[in-house]
Amino acid sequence: MEIQFNRTNIKKNIATFKLINSSIGDNTEFVFVNLVLYIRKFYELHSDETKVFISFQCFNKTNNEYTFEKELNPGTKELIENGEAIFGFYIRVYNNTVLF
Secondary structure (H helix, E strand, C coil), X not given: CEEEEEEEECCCCEEEEEEECCCCCCCCEEEEECHHHHHHHHHHHXXXXXXXXXXXXXXXXXXXXXXXXXXXXXXXXXHHXXXXXXXXXXXXXXXXXXXX
8 A cells, every 4th residue: 555645734733644555545544643753853862963853653544654755855854844845755555554
């Protein structure tokens, strides 16, 4: 199964994921859990001058919970901390493990 992580606004803490080749169906809605809190906590532990990471948890309507971790462009750190960043990337889920 492949999941397309579409445009996401951090202020809203909500995103729509498009599921590809999945028995669950397309356009399943995932809701973030404390997205900004996870980002800031992860910055404190893992940020440096050249790498920026995002880490957060979310769940879908059937309460399947996933944890995501993704390295971002260093220039996005300030935008994310201000709650203004909009970005997208592709992820895959295999046996409840998220692969990039």
